[in-house]
Amino acid sequence: MNKEEVLTKQTSQTLQGFDDNDIGDDHLFTGLETPMKADAFKLSDQEKKERIAILFEEIMDVMGLDLTDDSLKGTPKRVAKMYIDEIFSGLNPQNKPKIALFDNKYQYNQMLVEKNITFYSNCEHHFVPIIGKAHVAYISSGKVIGLSKLNRIVQYFAKRPQVQERLTNQIAEELKAILKTDDVAVIIDAKHLCVSSRGIKDESSATVTTFYGGQFNTPEKIAELQNYLKD
Numbered sequence: 001m002n003k004e005e006v007l008t009k010q011t012s013q014t015l016q017g018f019d020d021n022d023i024g025d026d027h028l029f030t031g032l033e034t035p036m037k038a039d040a041f042k043l044s045d046q047e048k049k050e051r052i053a054i055l056f057e058e059i060m061d062v063m064g065l066d067l068t069d070d071s072l073k074g075t076p077k078r079v080a081k082m083y084i085d086e087i088f089s090g091l092n093p094q095n096k097p098k099i100a101l102f103d104n105k106y107q108y109n110q111m112l113v114e115k116n117i118t119f120y121s122n123c124e125h126h127f128v129p130i131i132g133k134a135h136v137a138y139i140s141s142g143k144v145i146g147l148s149k150l151n152r153i154v155q156y157f158a159k160r161p162q163v164q165e166r167l168t169n170q171i172a173e174e175l176k177a178i179l180k181t182d183d184v185a186v187i188i189d190a191k192h193l194c195v196s197s198r199g200i201k202d203e204s205s206a207t208v209t210t211f212y213g214g215q216f217n218t219p220e221k222i223a224e225l226q227n228y229l230k231d
């Protein structure tokens with residue numbers, strides 16, 4: 001088997017016999033980590049922006065758009081800057097929020113729930129928005145985290161090409177690592193524009209994904225948490 005055949009075989013194994021088109025509309029994913037190349041950070045952010053601007057200009061040109069039009073000529077650079085500095089900034093570990101922990105001085109030992117964290121992400125199969133709310137909860141193992149940091153962790157992982165299941169698990173694993181406890185929960189309720197604005201065009205459906213770790217993985221804790229999330 002040559003290298004390409006090996007790669008194809010590995011890919012079809014991880015995709016379980018589905019082809020890329022099937023995968024795209026069904027939003028399966030292949031692992032916890034965002035698939036990145038080994039040399040993902042060989043180029044500086046500035047170099048990436050310059051490359052993306054050239055390539056995006058080509059996409060627009062191929063589609064027949066007139067790049068000399070005043071309204072369009074700045075678009076390739078705007079898109080490149082937006083990709084690197086904003087909507088995909090969470091691909092770069094340097095942008096990961098720095099988290100300070102505090103001692104749990106109040107000895108608060110019940111669940112803490114931070115709910116309705118609005119986030120904007122993008123579907124990695126279509127590069128169109130995923131818009132949703134994340135609810136995160138934890139039970140302190142002795143340390144507590146600033147509430148705004150819970151929000152920042154959600155935003156960091158949202159700013160990647162994503163699938164909702166992976167976003168849920170990446171947030172949960174990060175919280176577990178930072179808070180040094182398995183007792184974390186993450187619930188995400190989101191709308192996928194690739195479902196509502198194209199493809200099957202269902203405007204009313206939403207996707208809910210959950211992670212219940214440690215003490216949260218009991219019917220009582222799940223019921224308690226769900227109760228707090230009722231509006």
Ligand SMILES: [Zn+2]
Nearest residue numbers: 123125126194
């Ligand atoms: Zn999609």
